[in-house]
Amino acid sequence: MTETMPIRLKVNGEAVSALVEPRQHLADFLRLHLQLTGTHVGCEHGVCGACTVRMNGDIVRGCLTLAVQADGAEIETIEGLSESGEIADIQAAFHRRNALQCGFCTPGMLVTTSELLACIDRVPTREEVRSYLSGNYCRCTGYQAIVDAIVEVAVARRSGSDT
Amino acid sequence: MKPGAFGYRRAESAEDAVRLFLEVGEGAQYLAGGQSLMATLNFRVSEAGTLIDLTRIESLKGIEQRGNAIHIGALTTHASVARSSLVRKRLPLIAEAYVHVAHPAIRNRGTIGGSIALGDPASEMPACMLALDAVIHANGPAGKRSIPIDDFYLGLYETALEEGELLTGIEIPLPAEGARHGFEEIARRHGDYAMAGLAVMTTGRRARMAYFAISDRALRSTAAEDAFVSGASPAECAEVATREMYVFGDLNASENMKRHLAGVLMRRVLLSLDGGASA
Ligand SMILES: Cc1cc2nc3c(=O)[nH]c(=O)nc-3n(C[C@H](O)[C@H](O)[C@H](O)COP(=O)(O)OP(=O)(O)OC[C@H]3O[C@@H](n4cnc5c(N)ncnc54)[C@H](O)[C@@H]3O)c2cc1C
Ligand code: FES
Ligand code: FES
Numbered sequence: 001m002t003e004t005m006p007i008r009l010k011v012n013g014e015a016v017s018a019l020v021e022p023r024q025h026l027a028d029f030l031r032l033h034l035q036l037t038g039t040h041v042g043c044e045h046g047v048c049g050a051c052t053v054r055m056n057g058d059i060v061r062g063c064l065t066l067a068v069q070a071d072g073a074e075i076e077t078i079e080g081l082s083e084s085g086e087i088a089d090i091q092a093a094f095h096r097r098n099a100l101q102c103g104f105c106t107p108g109m110l111v112t113t114s115e116l117l118a119c120i121d122r123v124p125t126r127e128e129v130r131s132y133l134s135g136n137y138c139r140c141t142g143y144q145a146i147v148d149a150i151v152e153v154a155v156a157r158r159s160g161s162d163t
Numbered sequence: 164m165k166p167g168a169f170g171y172r173r174a175e176s177a178e179d180a181v182r183l184f185l186e187v188g189e190g191a192q193y194l195a196g197g198q199s200l201m202a203t204l205n206f207r208v209s210e211a212g213t214l215i216d217l218t219r220i221e222s223l224k225g226i227e228q229r230g231n232a233i234h235i236g237a238l239t240t241h242a243s244v245a246r247s248s249l250v251r252k253r254l255p256l257i258a259e260a261y262v263h264v265a266h267p268a269i270r271n272r273g274t275i276g277g278s279i280a281l282g283d284p285a286s287e288m289p290a291c292m293l294a295l296d297a298v299i300h301a302n303g304p305a306g307k308r309s310i311p312i313d314d315f316y317l318g319l320y321e322t323a324l325e326e327g328e329l330l331t332g333i334e335i336p337l338p339a340e341g342a343r344h345g346f347e348e349i350a351r352r353h354g355d356y357a358m359a360g361l362a363v364m365t366t367g368r369r370a371r372m373a374y375f376a377i378s379d380r381a382l383r384s385t386a387a388e389d390a391f392v393s394g395a396s397p398a399e400c401a402e403v404a405t406r407e408m409y410v411f412g413d414l415n416a417s418e419n420m421k422r423h424l425a426g427v428l429m430r431r432v433l434l435s436l437d438g439g440a441s442a
Contacts, residue, residue, distance in 0.1 A: 115267065
């Protein structure tokens, strides 16, 4: 017999309530209960970053946060960020620059990038981009194209906001 | 991998957490940011009967100056400590060290108290606490107490905290006027655990020099401190540290390599102090 607990939270703006086992992590909850499979599960020990989501505005590891801990929280996943158009420019630049191949790391990369560009008030250096993304692994691209895409968006957002 | 089943309780205050710990008894474990604990539970290298979640204890979050010390609540996240203007201004050693701690998404949830309570030998904060001569505040089944940091780390993942004792906060004396700090870390990749590192605070000729990822725990080199106080050069202090330091090899580097790096770090940090603004 496994104990379950009720939780209520907001996921991509919609109220959700569910019964979950304490041991279920947030990434599995999103994928299995809500069929939001854009959040990927790679290593399940905090190393690869594929499970990155936003919780109350900050990016977190979906695999190192329990679903029960998200009770009362606002969660945003790659699906929500895509639909709202918030990261449309980042997605377009990733596409244009070939910053993805298999795409497994991409949701985590995009969610992390959205925070990087929100918390820095100038164009980050390539070194700063690499450092911010140091917790997100990509086994395909070699990162060069990812950094290209992010710097391109940062420059475009600056010139957009300067005019 | 997925963790085994466990129970879950949420604590509202430090007292409540200790009460829950006693009530649950066998298998109770505190859960702070979960950035170390969840990883080991998922990997089934550790197991828990019931997790007592500390993350909603608002009274254990925050950073403030009280008299001549800065208090940091145990549940304050790495990200909040690193961003704090008080920390950046008055405790630049901590701000500098935080650049090397994990990755943004982990810093958003991991807590300074969790890092200090866990006492991973390769962690930055335990060594910074030693360099800054911090005092650990704890609350447990036997009541509240304060533990000087020099008495806190006892061995590999072994601290002075008793069963069920909660680390509630840390108190860091404000560094004196003219105090200087130095920090160096060698890691394979940005944000990875260190292969070797050193945190140093000096005031005039007084010094506290604490290594991490060199021994089985964060550990001061009192031999190098004494050499520094008696006027030895950075190269001489490095030689003393290399010779005298208690070294413990790990997967990242052998004992010989760590011994070598202890000297390299000491020279680098002390030279950076000499190059900096003088007191
Ligand atoms: C990929 C990755 C890279 C990382 N890199 C680094 C790094 O470079 N440097 C570094 O320092 N850390 C690193 N970490 C670890 C991270 O900093 C953790 O957040 C931290 O070590 C533990 O803090 P926590 O709040 O997450 O504690 P938890 O994981 O919740 O708890 C850890 C342990 O401490 C106990 N505990 C927690 N809080 C208390 C308390 N207040 N009182 C008593 N016991 C308590 C718990 O019971 C548990 O046994 C990394 C983690 C990951 C996943
Ligand atoms: S699945 Fe969470 S970090 Fe890899
Ligand atoms: S595109 Fe395949 S892992 Fe990044």
